[in-house]
Amino acid sequence: MDLSKIDFRYVREAFKEPLNFWGMAGFAVAAAFFWDVTPLLMGLGAEGLYLVTVPASPFYRRYIERREKQRQSRLKEAQREQIVKAFDPVAMEEAKHCLPNIEYAEDEYDAIRDADVLVIVTEWNQFRALDMDKVKSLLKSPKIADLRNIYEPEDMRELGFEYVGVGR
Numbered sequence: 001m002d003l004s005k006i007d008f009r010y011v012r013e014a015f016k017e018p019l020n021f022w023g024m025a026g027f028a029v030a031a032a033f034f035w036d037v038t039p040l041l042m043g044l045g046a047e048g049l050y051l052v053t054v055p056a057s058p059f060y061r062r063y064i065e066r067r068e069k070q071r072q073s074r075l076k077e078a079q080r081e082q083i084v085k086a087f088d089p090v091a092m093e094e095a096k097h098c099l100p101n102i103e104y105a106e107d108e109y110d111a112i113r114d115a116d117v118l119v120i121v122t123e124w125n126q127f128r129a130l131d132m133d134k135v136k137s138l139l140k141s142p143k144i145a146d147l148r149n150i151y152e153p154e155d156m157r158e159l160g161f162e163y164v165g166v167g168r
Contacts, residue, residue, distance in 0.1 A: 013055070013064045071121060074147065075099060078119065087111035089124055112138045123148040132159050 027043025054060050078084050087105040088095060096104060105111035108126060112118055112135055120127055128150050136142050142161045144151070149165045156163035 009064070074119075074121065075102075085111050085115065088122055089126060091122075109134060109138060114138070114140060116140050117143040117145060119145045119147065120150060121147050123150050132156075132161075136160060 024043050024047060027039050030039035031037055084102040085105050086095065086102055087108050087110065092104055108130065118135065118139060136159065144156060144161050144163050146163065146165045149167065153163050153165055
């Protein structure tokens with residue numbers, strides 16, 4: 001088998017899926033309940049099987065490619081209308097090669113400073129744990145477009161934000 005022909009981008013995407021973590025957590029609970037490592041070993045085997053089969057399936061590949069195209073089109077639309085200042089704790093270096101015409105921030109609060117609107121495109125934990133009082137003080141107007149639905153609309157409105165979640 002020639003490993004140079006395998007596209008490992010899909011395997012990296014499969015590692016990001018939350019199903020993997022919760023599946024393993026269930027097997028770990030079963031192992032603790034039965035005082036036996038067999039369920040945990042079964043879970044590791046299932047996880048290995050998942051990581052070999054799912055990223056290789058054409059359905060998963062199309063899903064990942066469609067998601068990336070949607071992200072790229074959203075960024076292109078934003079670039080046409082405004083200056084975009086972005087921050088991503090993981091993919092920033094790669095993004096600098098793909099999107100050289102936007103500003104890159106040092107941290108999430110630097111990206112928010114003096115912005116007209118906060119657009120959340122990824123769902124990293126540090127975006128889930130933002131200090132909303134600080135966010136509100138840094139924004140020119142309290143507007144949030146949440147493309148990943150990591151916040152509840154009612155909570156954001158109670159805090160005084162004009163909030164839009166995709167698909168809600």
